[in-house]
Amino acid sequence: MSETPLGGPALPQERKVVTAIPGPKSQEMLARKNAAVAAGVGVALPVSIVAAGGGVMVDVDGNSFIDLGSGIAVTGVGNAAPKVVEAVTNQVQQFTHTCFTVTPYDGYVKVAEKLNELTPGDFEKRSALFNSGAEALENAVKIARHYTKRNAIVVFDHAYHGRTNLTMGMTAKNMPYKDGFGPFAPEVYRVPTSYPFRDGLTGAEAAEVAITQIEKQVGAANLAAVIIEPIQGEGGFIAPAEGFLPAIQKWATENKVVFVLDEVQTGFARTGDLFAANHEGVVPDLVTTAKGIAGGLPLSAVTGRAEIMDSAHAGGLGGTYAGSPISCAAALATIETYETENLTQRAREIGAIIEEFFTELQKTDSRIGDIRGRGAMQAIELVETGSKTPAAALTGAVAKQAGDQGVILLTCGTYGNVIRFLPPLSISDELLRDGLQVVADALAAN
Known part of the structure; x- marks a missing residue:
């Protein structure tokens, strides 16, 4: 796969899972983290990142993750934009x-x-x-x-x-x-x-x-x-x-x-x-x-x-x-x-892809209660079938399975039932669609 113009490090823009998540080297780092870092500092995905750029993050075990979080909306231009x-x-x-x-x-x-x-x-x-x-x-x-x-x-x-x-x-x-x-x-x-x-x-x-x-x-x-x-x-x-x-x-x-x-x-x-x-x-x-x-x-x-x-x-x-x-x-x-790089336009393009993807999926999965957001700040709110009751357990399970399959996914919401999409604006359409499909597969499996 090719890199995007803002790719930074020369990283293949692909999702690749070569170990269980977390891998053995990440587990070693996590053991050190637990011994050295205050317990109140939690982590969403227990892996140790060594490189990132474009739309991927690579861990110490060689797993390449699609980044749909941007460090919580921080790395809009990518993790190592050349300028x-x-x-x-x-x-x-x-x-x-x-x-x-x-x-x-x-x-x-x-x-x-x-x-x-x-x-x-x-x-x-x-x-x-x-x-x-x-x-x-x-x-x-x-x-x-x-x-x-x-x-x-x-x-x-x-x-x-x-x-x-x-x-x-x-x-x-x-x-x-x-x-x-x-x-x-x-x-x-x-x-x-x-x-x-x-x-x-x-x-x-x-x-x-x-x-x-x-x-x-x-x-x-x-x-x-x-x-x-x-x-x-x-x-x-x-x-x-x-x-x-x-x-x-x-x-x-x-x-x-x-x-x-x-x-x-x-x-x-x-x-x-x-x-x-x-x-x-x-x-x-x-x-x-x-x-x-x-x-x-x-x-x-x-x-x-x-x-x-x-x-x-x-x-x-x-x-x-x-x-x-x-x-x-x-x-x-x-x-x-x-x-x-006209990244405002790129954000609108990313948003259109996410919205279209989940609007189509919602037709066959009523647990997607709402699809909302603007530009590259999109979310789906998950609910129990046939209601507006928040489905927090489902949300957590989807995020966990996505991580296991090589997609960094963030949740949010007062009720813990919202999956948010904040990809770097340097991500390619191909990589984005792959990540969204992993989310869809996780929904189907739960």
């Missing part, structure tokens, strides 16, 4: 660190300029860089509170925003993210979202429910920010009904509440637009980004209206590694790759 490798190599040879808040450097400023240019909204913007999605969300809340002089924030059912104390409080799902880790930060309020498969509401109707609850239980005058994922990630790849996001944004603007879009998982071509907000022309006051921003290196950002971003005092934002020069070099090369 990213070159940019990182060049930067490492110059310097690895200075701390931007001690002695600044050009790469950080260039990333901020690019984010200000590309993110939704035709107004003056500022950006601040951080390390992870959760850190970006924490800082978005800090900025919104400082700007509005209010304390309360609103988040939504099924939301996922991170694993820090504040973002755990903002996250809906208890297990494994919150259980036993409280108490959590105060002044976080949760309201219903739009979940078309389960609530049956239009976007306007769902927004009215949410807004009524905000007004009655929180009060607009107390509210600093409304924070929402344009398509929910860990919560189940829930795309809200058309009109929901614009209605929430309109209410926030009218009530001088900062409207924050969490585009950590949806950002950077993943949904077939550079940002998911563009689908309905939603313009956030602040937007958080991470994951796909830097080709696998740790980087995140808060970008937004200049008057809001500039409200925090000097020294109020930052961090030792925030906006690492190596990550900034990777980000500039990654963004260039999205643009020059």
Whole structure:
């Protein structure tokens, strides 16, 4: 099989299983992991990866896996995109660190300029860089509170925003993210979202429910920010009904509440637009980004209206590694790759293949309750036959069998019954279809 243009390492683009999963060498690594790494750090597929690129990952035993997870939507340009490798190599040879808040450097400023240019909204913007999605969300809340002089924030059912104390409080799902880790930060309020498969509401109707609850239980005058994922990630790849996001944004603007879009998982071509907000022309006051921003290196950002971003005092934002020069070099090369390789179009092509495949399969398997998503961010929600009862055990069994057959597959959802598809945008059609067929075979066998 041929490699894709973004293939990185010279790896055959094929699925190949030569041992039981995990193989003997992976088992040796896992034994070391269990002896050295905290038990709370779990793994989805117990294999030891030694190389990756294009649409495959190769383990220490020589098994080649089709990657349908992209490290949870991180490696959109592939695991070793040539421009990213070159940019990182060049930067490492110059310097690895200075701390931007001690002695600044050009790469950080260039990333901020690019984010200000590309993110939704035709107004003056500022950006601040951080390390992870959760850190970006924490800082978005800090900025919104400082700007509005209010304390309360609103988040939504099924939301996922991170694993820090504040973002755990903002996250809906208890297990494994919150259980036993409280108490959590105060002044976080949760309201219903739009979940078309389960609530049956239009976007306007769902927004009215949410807004009524905000007004009655929180009060607009107390509210600093409304924070929402344009398509929910860990919560189940829930795309809200058309009109929901614009209605929430309109209410926030009218009530001088900062409207924050969490585009950590949806950002950077993943949904077939550079940002998911563009689908309905939603313009956030602040937007958080991470994951796909830097080709696998740790980087995140808060970008937004200049008057809001500039409200925090000097020294109020930052961090030792925030906006690492190596990550900034990777980000500039990654963004260039999205643009020059037209990866937004590639995401739409991938999404069409996934949607068509499962729409056809759904005709003969009613356990596929819903097929949803946008671009290369797609999911199927599995249910018990003839109902909408979540089929969590089936979902886990399908993911396990897929892994045994050489396909890296991620699950999600509040009810544990959603299979999500996040292939790297460097994957070939042939490899993608092979991976989807493995999933179909696993469904048939269970």
